[in-house]
Each structure stands twice: as structure tokens, then as C-alpha cells.
Amino acid sequence: MEYLEFQYLKDPKRALKEEAIERHTNEVLSRQASRAVTGVVTIPVVVHVVYNTTAENVSAAQIQSQIDVLNADFRRLNADASNTPSMFLGVASDPQIQFCLASVDPSGNPTSGITRTSTTRTSFGTNDQVKFNSSGGKDAWPAANYLNLWVCDISGGILGYAQFPGGSASTDGVVIDYQYFGTIGTATVPFHLGRTATHEVGHWLNLRHIWGDGGCTVDDFVSDTPVAGSANYTGNPCAFPGPNTCNTGAGDQPDMFQNYMDYSDDECMNLFTAGQTARMRALFEPGGARASLLTSPACGTATPPTCTDGIQNGDETGVDCGGSSCQPCPCSASPLTLTITFDNYPEETSWTVKNSSNTTVASGGTYGSQPDGSTINIPITLGTAGNYTFTINDSYGDGICCSYGSGSYTLKDANNSVIATGGQFGTSQSTAFCVGGGGGPTCTDGIQNGDETGVDCGGANCPVCPTCNDGIQNGDETGVDCGGSCAPCGGGGCNYVTLNSQNFESGWGIWADGGTDCQRSSADAAYANSGTYCVRLRDNTNSSVMTTSNQNLSSYDELTVQFSYITVSFDNSNEDFWLQISTNGGSSYTTVGDFNYNVQFTNNNRGTATVVIPGPFTTNTRLRIRCDASADDDRLYIDDVVITGCLNGARTAGPGQARGEELSEFVKNINLFPNPAFDQMTVTYTMEQAAQVRLTVTDLSGKTISRQEFMADMGDQRTQLDVSNLPQGIYLMHLATAEGSVVRKFVVGR
Ligand code: ARG
Ligand code: ZN
Ligand code: CA
Numbered sequence: 001m002e003y004l005e006f007q008y009l010k011d012p013k014r015a016l017k018e019e020a021i022e023r024h025t026n027e028v029l030s031r032q033a034s035r036a037v038t039g040v041v042t043i044p045v046v047v048h049v050v051y052n053t054t055a056e057n058v059s060a061a062q063i064q065s066q067i068d069v070l071n072a073d074f075r076r077l078n079a080d081a082s083n084t085p086s087m088f089l090g091v092a093s094d095p096q097i098q099f100c101l102a103s104v105d106p107s108g109n110p111t112s113g114i115t116r117t118s119t120t121r122t123s124f125g126t127n128d129q130v131k132f133n134s135s136g137g138k139d140a141w142p143a144a145n146y147l148n149l150w151v152c153d154i155s156g157g158i159l160g161y162a163q164f165p166g167g168s169a170s171t172d173g174v175v176i177d178y179q180y181f182g183t184i185g186t187a188t189v190p191f192h193l194g195r196t197a198t199h200e201v202g203h204w205l206n207l208r209h210i211w212g213d214g215g216c217t218v219d220d221f222v223s224d225t226p227v228a229g230s231a232n233y234t235g236n237p238c239a240f241p242g243p244n245t246c247n248t249g250a251g252d253q254p255d256m257f258q259n260y261m262d263y264s265d266d267e268c269m270n271l272f273t274a275g276q277t278a279r280m281r282a283l284f285e286p287g288g289a290r291a292s293l294l295t296s297p298a299c300g301t302a303t304p305p306t307c308t309d310g311i312q313n314g315d316e317t318g319v320d321c322g323g324s325s326c327q328p329c330p331c332s333a334s335p336l337t338l339t340i341t342f343d344n345y346p347e348e349t350s351w352t353v354k355n356s357s358n359t360t361v362a363s364g365g366t367y368g369s370q371p372d373g374s375t376i377n378i379p380i381t382l383g384t385a386g387n388y389t390f391t392i393n394d395s396y397g398d399g400i401c402c403s404y405g406s407g408s409y410t411l412k413d414a415n416n417s418v419i420a421t422g423g424q425f426g427t428s429q430s431t432a433f434c435v436g437g438g439g440g441p442t443c444t445d446g447i448q449n450g451d452e453t454g455v456d457c458g459g460a461n462c463p464v465c466p467t468c469n470d471g472i473q474n475g476d477e478t479g480v481d482c483g484g485s486c487a488p489c490g491g492g493g494c495n496y497v498t499l500n501s502q503n504f505e506s507g508w509g510i511w512a513d514g515g516t517d518c519q520r521s522s523a524d525a526a527y528a529n530s531g532t533y534c535v536r537l538r539d540n541t542n543s544s545v546m547t548t549s550n551q552n553l554s555s556y557d558e559l560t561v562q563f564s565y566i567t568v569s570f571d572n573s574n575e576d577f578w579l580q581i582s583t584n585g586g587s588s589y590t591t592v593g594d595f596n597y598n599v600q601f602t603n604n605n606r607g608t609a610t611v612v613i614p615g616p617f618t619t620n621t622r623l624r625i626r627c628d629a630s631a632d633d634d635r636l637y638i639d640d641v642v643i644t645g646c647l648n649g650a651r652t653a654g655p656g657q658a659r660g661e662e663l664s665e666f667v668k669n670i671n672l673f674p675n676p677a678f679d680q681m682t683v684t685y686t687m688e689q690a691a692q693v694r695l696t697v698t699d700l701s702g703k704t705i706s707r708q709e710f711m712a713d714m715g716d717q718r719t720q721l722d723v724s725n726l727p728q729g730i731y732l733m734h735l736a737t738a739e740g741s742v743v744r745k746f747v748v749g750r
Contacts, residue, residue: 024287048150211255338410
């Protein structure tokens, strides 16, 4: 309860969520019969062991012993169910809840369901620090799919603590002190039977203490647990009847100290009641706080890495090639380039390329005439397809690094793929490779080569590149047209774009306002942005319409149009304007929003307006803003029209997150080369207008690896990306401005 108080303080909405859950529970309980969820409910569990001493690093067997206790207690299969006094047998209940150690981790990989984190912290207390990597603990796995169970040294006499339903996902779960966890190993009498976890999981499933954390007038929201006035700390021999802290008159019963939600010793506990079962199970009904666990994939079978997942995994030696189970990697393409940086003894360095009959077909060195530490590039053309061996030699036998200078060598093929690289060796170092003969660029080599327009797609010979709106789960998408390099899957926010006046194509009012965007008096300053233009409408017949240009909004499911700033001038009466939509390319418009503004510039009045237009839309959807046509020369100033669209069901996380390609006409001709890259990659692109650009590199899971921001001029631009520190693999480059973002995939080779 102290911990719950702490949550109320931290989050003002915490109490409201609790009320909502309570309402939902009562609604479920008031439905006499019908339940959507019947039978056994299985909850995937991840156990996070956070240890400082070896004793705290509890064994897998001890963890299993705890899971076994939960599975017994929440199925009333506990051996000591026979100790439940006959007075309570009528209400003793099987909650029909089971627990499985997770077999699939949040990334879809196989897991034991146990994480182990070594910490420098000697104890944690109840302030959630065990739940975050950043405070010496371990981050929660997604609470929608896992019961997070942390095991650590809590100290302070606390056996465990739990978060009730309705709290933050990042702290959701239960924490058990390692001395009161499971039934073997460090489990300590009299809390050695795993009932601390039973008790805390009870809380996590919304159960209160049977004494309601108050006297005889406070309840636990369950009617079949006898009213109790305080906690019982009953121990061996658990004699019935125990204390009777509240006398409720006729039918009065002694305290149910045997209930898991009291504070008795483990050996005295043996039941949940039917009322507790109903309360817990309400959470799994539709709309319930724990219902998402019913569809958790966490106890299913992990999908193993494959030879076509576009990831260098398993023992693959290239992306989806090589190793024991994938196809051999494609042969190299001639000509090769050998780059040697010499140590302080170039006169000792030489190399050869031999064919499969051990005949030297190319060679070089020694290099006594080269300056110490210098670098040379040597083209090597191998005309015949076949198997070869490259050997670099050092006549002194100490390689070219690192005793006398730091030399190195790299042999790359015509596609810039690294064949061999090194520097530290003895007398020689050899690498086998093949050339041509079905090698060369292919549509499955994970490299953008030949005339491919994407990685292994596009161009004359490879399949059409997947897109984020072809309605097919392809490329690295994790759902249909979402995830991977497309917009993230799942609910939440939407794509958005800000339309400024330059996005409107007709009308009187592309008004150059000198950088004060629609600011008509100093009182407007807070509403004005720094744009150069303002949208201005004037209500006479030939200047009353503003139409969005260049913005094909058809791929959105729904559009939210927000006018963040409106003022009216030259008017003493109501001013009217409409938001209209055309779904046929612009000839006929339907009114979707009608705004009536009795605001006057002279009074420094201003307003905002929002309208939601449900889709779907057909091709060439455009929006326009239309003024009334009363021709009395009123003027309406509107700026920062923010359009939020949900792209093909693939809702993104909203402003600041990845947005749809459809709105990216602002930047064109994006090229990355070389691809694959090794040290430096060049990004070239054409800006439609000068803009602040953010260039972010992420891995396929979306994790940010690097980010740079700069002002890019209009016209052809070039930016350098240092990839020398990235592990080999596939990455995404996101190029974003305030108008939208584009994503390109690239490969780092090593
Ligand atoms: N949160 C309670 C405490 O730390 C847990 C009590 C568990 N009781 C038990 N017999 N295992 O005191
Ligand atoms: Zn408790
Ligand atoms: Ca693979």
C-alpha cells in the first residue's frame, strides 16, 4: 500500500486508472453468468534475476520451484489444500490461472524466460530501481505480454512488493526478495514455500489484503473473506481457529489467516476464495487490465533465424549466405583492389594470388621503394572464374602490425565486398575466395548491386522493390505495410505533415510576411511561427480559395486537420470559412468542416480549429480552405495547418517519429554509396528548398545508432556518414525534415 501511495504521488492519473479498473471489475461481476473468458488462463512469466552476490543469482531450479508453487496455488493443486479448515472449504476456489516461463523474448528469439543481470547494488528497497537498467536493475519486458518477476535483495524486512493493475508498463510486475523466492536454494523459513510470490501475484491480479488495509470497517472488495481488522502473522502450528479481529454478529467467522492475501507464514497459507477468483479473472475479460496476456506470443515457439531474413545470423559468413546451413556466399567480382598500408619495413612485404592448381596468377612486392607507413592501391584483374587463394607475406615473420608501425591490408572485390583483411600475422596469412562463375551480383546477395534500385530489388533483373503501401508484408516489414523501415506497427499516433503556405497552390493569399508568419500585431507573436509565408484568404469571388498543392493525401486512412492559428481582419461580423475535400483530383469539393469566426484582428482575437475527416480516400485527394464569398473584403489569416494522417492502417507514434514516404517530395534523388559501405558512406540528395535536416541511422529494430542535424541548402547536397565503427549488417538511414522523412536501407560490410 505504501508503494501504491508512492505511485499516486508520482502519477496524478494513477488513481483514475484504478477507479476505471474497479468500475470494469464491478461491471463484470454484476453480469451474473456470461464470461467471455472461461477455463484456464496462462500467463507468460519472465524472471529477471538481478544479483550482487552469487547467492542472489538464484538457480534455474529454484526459479522453476517458484513457478511450480504458483501453478499449484492458482489451480488449488497445492498439497496443503487439505489443511483448509472445513468452515472455509465452501469458498475455497481454483482461480484456473497458470504460469509458463517465457519461451519467446520480445524480439521473437528463443529464451529460457530468465534474464540474469549482475549489479553493483547490494540492495534495492521498494522504489522500483530494480526495474531499470539505468539504476542497476533490469528493464521490464513488455507488460502487455509478460508478467515481469524480478528477484533481488530488497532488504528492509520486505519479502516482496507488487504493482496493482493500472500502473506504468515500465514498472509493472512483482519483485521478490531472493531469500523468499521458490522452495529450494536460498529460500528461508518461514517464508520458504514460495507464498510471497503467490501473495504478490495476487496483488498484481488486483487482490487486496484480506483486512482491507484498515480496521473492521474497511474491506478488501471481496465478500467471502471474513472481515478482518488487521494483518495476521500466524505461524506454526497454524491452529484453527486463529484470531477473530472483528465480530460481525450472527454468522461471525474467525479471520481467514489461511488466505494467501494475509501475512501468515508460508506453511499456514493455503487458499484463495471464490470472490478473489472472480476479482482476478475479471481482469482478463474484454477491456480488462490484463486481457492482453491472453494473446501473448511469449509462451509460443520462437521463429528461428533463416537464410532469407536479410540478417547475418547463425554462422552465416555474409548476409544470408555462407556458414553451415545457408547457400555459399556469391563469388567475388573481378577486378579486385588490394590496399596495403605498410609498416616500417615495406621491404619485407609481398603478396601472391594463386589459382586452384597452385599457380601464381598475380603477385607484388617487396616494396622497399615505398615510404614507411605509406598506402598503395593495387588493382588485380582475374580473368578466369574459379577458386583462388590470396596470401600476404612478411619475410621477417612479424606481420605488418603492430611492433614496427601499424600496417594493414584489405582485399576487396569489384562490388567493394571485403575478401580479406588484416595486419597482425606471422610469416604469411592466406584467404581462399572464388571469382565469377555464377558469382557476381545477384538478387539475393543482400547488396544493392547491378542496376538494383534497392537492396536486392528493382532494376531490370530483380523483383520490384517492396513499398510501405503495397498491401503485402514484404521487405523487413513486421506487419502488412508496417514495421521495419516502414512506419511502426501498432496503435498510437499517426503520420503528420505541416502544411505552410507554400503547400497551397491557388488563391490570393500566399503572403510574404517577412518572417513573422501571420503575425498581425505583437499580441499574436506567441501564435506565429518563423515561416516566411502566411495563408491569407479574402472573401471575394476570385480569391477565396486555397488548395493544397503537391500533397497526395490518398494513402491516409483518416486525416486530422488542425488550424493552429486563425485571425480575421477588416470585418465587424461573423466570418465564415470551410474546409473542403476533393477526392477526384480537384474538380469537385465536398465541405467537411464549417468554421464561423467572430474574431477581429483589431481586437487581437484569434482562434484554432480542428476537424477529423474519415477515410479511406481515393487517388489525388486534396484539401482546400474556402472563404465565404460575401465580397465585403474580409481577410482571414491562417497558418500552421497541421495535417495528421493515418497511413494505410500503419499508425506511427506521431510527431517526431517516422512518417510516410508519400509526403517526402521535399527531398529527391537519394543515393547511398558505396553500398555496402566499409568506412565512409556518402549520401547524396536534392533538396527542394533549404531546410533543417536530421539524418539518423538506426538498426532494423529502430534503435538509433547515430544522428546528425544540420541546415541543408536548396539543390544537390552530399553528406558523409562514418560507418567504420558499425558491426557488419543491415541498417536504415532516415532523412527527415519538418515536412516528412525518407528511409533507405544500407549494408555495412567488414
Ligand atoms: N509484501 C509482503 C511483505 O513483504 C509479502 C508477505 C508475504 N507473506 C508470506 N507469507 N510469504 O511483508
Ligand atoms: Zn501484500
Ligand atoms: Ca539470415
